[in-house]
Amino acid sequence: MAMSSRSGADLALLLLGSYRNLVDEVVRELATRGYPDARPSHEYAIRAIRAGADSASDLARRLAITKQAAAKTIAALVERGYVTTETDPADIRRKNIRITDHGIGLITEGTAIFDEVRARWEGRLGAAELVELETQLAQFVGDSPINLDAPGWAAGQELR
Amino acid sequence: MAMSSRSGADLALLLLGSYRNLVDEVVRELATRGYPDARPSHEYAIRAIRAGADSASDLARRLAITKQAAAKTIAALVERGYVTTETDPADIRRKNIRITDHGIGLITEGTAIFDEVRARWEGRLGAAELVELETQLAQFVGDSPINLDAPGWAAGQELR
DNA sequence: AGTGTTGGTCAACCTGGTTGTCTATGTCAA
DNA sequence: TTGACATAGACAACCAGGTTGACCAACACT
Numbered sequence: 001m002a003m004s005s006r007s008g009a010d011l012a013l014l015l016l017g018s019y020r021n022l023v024d025e026v027v028r029e030l031a032t033r034g035y036p037d038a039r040p041s042h043e044y045a046i047r048a049i050r051a052g053a054d055s056a057s058d059l060a061r062r063l064a065i066t067k068q069a070a071a072k073t074i075a076a077l078v079e080r081g082y083v084t085t086e087t088d089p090a091d092i093r094r095k096n097i098r099i100t101d102h103g104i105g106l107i108t109e110g111t112a113i114f115d116e117v118r119a120r121w122e123g124r125l126g127a128a129e130l131v132e133l134e135t136q137l138a139q140f141v142g143d144s145p146i147n148l149d150a151p152g153w154a155a156g157q158e159l160r
Numbered sequence: 161m162a163m164s165s166r167s168g169a170d171l172a173l174l175l176l177g178s179y180r181n182l183v184d185e186v187v188r189e190l191a192t193r194g195y196p197d198a199r200p201s202h203e204y205a206i207r208a209i210r211a212g213a214d215s216a217s218d219l220a221r222r223l224a225i226t227k228q229a230a231a232k233t234i235a236a237l238v239e240r241g242y243v244t245t246e247t248d249p250a251d252i253r254r255k256n257i258r259i260t261d262h263g264i265g266l267i268t269e270g271t272a273i274f275d276e277v278r279a280r281w282e283g284r285l286g287a288a289e290l291v292e293l294e295t296q297l298a299q300f301v302g303d304s305p306i307n308l309d310a311p312g313w314a315a316g317q318e319l320r
Numbered sequence: 321a322g323t324g325t326t327g328g329t330c331a332a333c334c335t336g337g338t339t340g341t342c343t344a345t346g347t348c349a350a
Numbered sequence: 351t352t353g354a355c356a357t358a359g360a361c362a363a364c365c366a367g368g369t370t371g372a373c374c375a376a377c378a379c380t
Contacts, residue, residue, distance in 0.1 A: 008274030114168030
């Protein structure tokens with residue numbers, strides 16, 4: 001019996017479930033590779049920093065969160081040794097963020113694992129099908145205020 | 161130029177972005193229809209209650225969260241008038257949950273809106289394509305501890 | 321009875337955000 | 351040069367939606 005049309009609520013749960021499944025796997029694997037306390041938000045933040053957000057306010061704008069939230073995130077990153085901060089000599093107010101080797105390691109491994117999991121899915125669906133799926137999802141995301149480059153909305157507690 | 165293979169991290173963001181897009185729309189629309197303070201978790205919880213979880217411990221098991229968390233959720237539902245509780249005459253410890261008309265209204269409208277949004281997506285993708293997408297997502301979710309019927313993991317702060 | 325299980329509650333904590341307020345510094349224009 | 355405004359950051363309090371841990375009261379079973 002072709003199950004045909006599911007409910008909209010189920011669709012939502014499918015989307016979120018897939019996301020969490022993917023991300024949980026990445027976090028788990030990251031833990032076994034020497035980053036036991038890494039959270040998805042750390043990855044996103046470090047990526048944003050690497051992409052040019054070199055101060056708290058900058059990061060806040062990039063992630064589309066408040067600067068207070070950005071400051072907290074940075075504090076967490078410093079605590080874990082993923083970044084360091086030092087006062088900008090040219091502007092005493094600013095604290096420039098620099099990613100440590102450990103931080104680089106995190107996003108390098110993170111990216112690799114993300115891609116590994118994606119490859120696994122690709123193996124199951126077929127390359128063309130996965131690309132199509134991504135294209136379709138991009139359509140859903142496209143017509144919205146949501147900005148893939150500013151995944152501040154990606155927060156929540158994604159792992160338990 | 162066919163953009164072909166995206167990164168695994170992007171895939172994750174696409175999934176989450178689609179979810180939030182869908183859910184945000186539902187919450188927004190719900191607000192305009194007389195449920196301004198409804199949160200996704202409320203909907204999930206009321207659904208679970210309607211499906212038979214008539215006590216806090218029950219709800220906890222069903223949602224796969226702690227009973228304390230379930231109790232908090234129920235308190236929020238009572239506060240908003242979506243459910244009422246009364247002590248079970250047959251077992252003084254239990255507090256039976258009953259969904260109010262307002263609560264029924266919430267999930268009725270919620271379901272309708274979810275389906276409307278899904279229908280909109282269907283209109284864009286085509287019916288067959290959407291079903292295929294759902295089937296593919298179900299595959300990703302299927303091989304995991306994630307249980308669509310126990311969306312406790314769906315929490316996080318899904319809306320900003 | 322006595323022992324163990326179950327339902328619920330209190331309290332403290334965590335994460336990742338939010339507002340609101342404040343100071344210190346920088347910038348720019350009159 | 352000064353005075354107005356913008357910006358960087360920090361502090362404090364709060365919120366949602368979870369978590370642990372400790373507990374008590376009520377039920378169930380032998």
